[in-house]
Amino acid sequence: MTANRPRLPTLVFALVAAGFGWLGAALHDGRAPAPLQSLVAAPAHAAGLPASIDGQPLPSLAPMLERVMPAVVNVYTASRVQVRQSPMFDDPFFRHFFGIPDMPRERIERSLGSGVIVDAARGLIVTNHHVIEGADDISITLADGRTLTAERVGADPGTDIAVVKVPAENLTALPLAVSDELRVGDFVVAVGNPFGLGQTVTSGIVSALGRSGLRGAGYQNFIQTDASINPGNSGGALVNLRGELIGINTAIYSRSGDSAGIGFAIPATLAREVMRQLVEHGVVQRGSLGIEVQDIDESLASTLGVRAGRGVVVTRVGADSAAARAGMQVGDVITGVDGQAVNTVRDLRNIEGLLPVQQDLPVSVLRDTRTRQLRVRLVATLSELLGDNLDARLGGAHFVPVPQQYVANGITGAAVSAASGRAARAGLRRGDIVVRVNDTEIADLEALRDVLAGKPPLVNLTILRGNRLYQVPMP
Structure with a gap:
């Protein structure tokens, strides 16, 4: 029987192979490098990688991470969720007019994520919208x-970027890199707070750029990486080897909910522009071409004389829209905007939502089998509002324009597309339409924003739910 020999961990062998790749080449030409003698003569208990080889230190990410990690924070949120004893309590009209006390049982839901300090002087931290969505309390733990x-x-749900602020001194901020300089194959490092374990570092490469098509995400232009990103890493930093911020980690691809080796990050250039608008305006301004389009299938392609799956055809041009002023016509096939290819309706909507407003942009169209270049200037339109950005009493509410079928019937206001946190506890629901705030009628999102900009001492919403009007006081 042969005695069992102790086995070194596989990781040690891998490191030795990586660290001593020069050994085979040196022995091949008959020369033994100087450090070899000392390594062979070293006592067994001292075996391991040397600090340097031929006077050159072994590569390490540690010096870079010493600068990066103080700028990455842990984000903890708490949300109070009501658990009602009777469905009658969900009806604000019933509670108000019949004097039923609003005393729901509550439970506290907690979540965790990560964030990146991007402005030390002002204490500004960038994270994901989904990390703080509906939160009543947000706390930050520094390194x-x-x-x-x-x-x-x-916060901006469309890009999943949010900005929070802490009143602290002696903060460290990460410099932002120019994400457009990234190349597939560049080495990257992800830093965050996975599973609440605390700061964790993983490394990999840029696997792809400009990724889109992820289910459930808004405007998409992701950096894809194989650096491990797990639950809790959301909002953390993706950095290059210079320690510059190149992206905000935001999503993983997984069939089981765990990391699957595919992570996605929002480019730092996009995060920087969203942050600027949130800090300056409290909302992100987006433009619209003012058109309706459809994908080109095989039958439509033969009619238009183009290839299927290449471009989208314009089916309506809004009066006095950006597209109309640029000379766009029904029947035009849009193949590119601002140098980016357009093959599907989703491509166009994604590009449209990320383009800057008040700038002339080139649009490539096919008209009568000829390629034409139009110059389009997007005009800012208000497409969504967050209650958190309007008034703390509306925290957790998300407002969008009223659907066209309501407008056609003469109903105006601001539609509630989501309600959680404080807004949900007050009785607001998804699908409600806010038609009046106090005594002021609401025509659209701009009107809602304007009336709340005055910080009224009381906020009483008149909402349309189904075919009935309700009063919802916001405490």
Whole structure:
């Protein structure tokens, strides 16, 4: 029987192979490098990788991470969720007019994520919208152990970017890189708070750029990486080897809910522009071409004389829209916008939502089998509002324009596309339409924003739910 020999971990062998790749080449030409003698003569208990080889230190990410990690924070949120004893309590009209006390049982839901300090002087931290969505309380734990209460500055569901602020001194911020300089194959490092374990570092490469088509995401232009990104990493930093911020980690691809080796990050250039607008305006301004389009299938392609799956055909041009002023016509096939290819309706909507407003942009169209170049200037339109950005009493509410079928019947206002947190506890629901705030009628999102900009002492919403009007006081 042969005695069992102790086995070194596979990782050690891998490191030795990586660290001593020069050995085979050196022996091949008959020369033994100087450090070899000392390594062979070293006692067994001292075996391991040397600090340097031929006077050159072994490569390490540690010096870069020492600069990066103080700028990456842990984000903890708490949301109070009501658990009602009777469905009658969900009807604000019933509660108000019949004097039923609003005393729901509550439970506290907690979640965790990550964030990146991007402005040390002002205490500004970028994270994901989904990390703080509906949160009643947000706390930030710094790398040095300090825990601070954060104030919400603004959030943009379309890009999943949010900004919070902490009143702290001696902060460290990450410099932002120019994400457009990234190439597939560049080495990257992800830093975050996976599973609440605390700061964790993973590394990999840029697997792809400009990724889109992820189910459930808004406007998409992701950096794809194989650096491990797990639940809790959301809002954390993706950095290059210079320690510059190139992306905000936001999503993983998985069939089981765990990491599957495919992670996605929002480019830093996009995050920077969204942050600027949130800080300056409290909302992200987006433009619209003012057109309706459809994908080109095989039958439509033969009619138009184009290839299926290449471009989208314009079916309507809005009066006085950006497209109309540029000379776009029904029947035009849009193949590119601002140098980006357009093959599907989703491509166009994604590009449209990320383009800057008030700038002339080139649009490539096919008209009568000829390619034409139009110059389109997008005009800012208000497409969504977050209650958190309007008034703390509306926290957790998300407002969008009223659907066209309501407008056609003379109903105006602001539609509620989501309600959680404080807004949900007050009785607001998804699908409600806010038609009046206090005594002011609401025509659209701009009107809702304007009336709440005055910070009224009381906020009483008149909502349309189904075919009935209800009063919803916002405490």
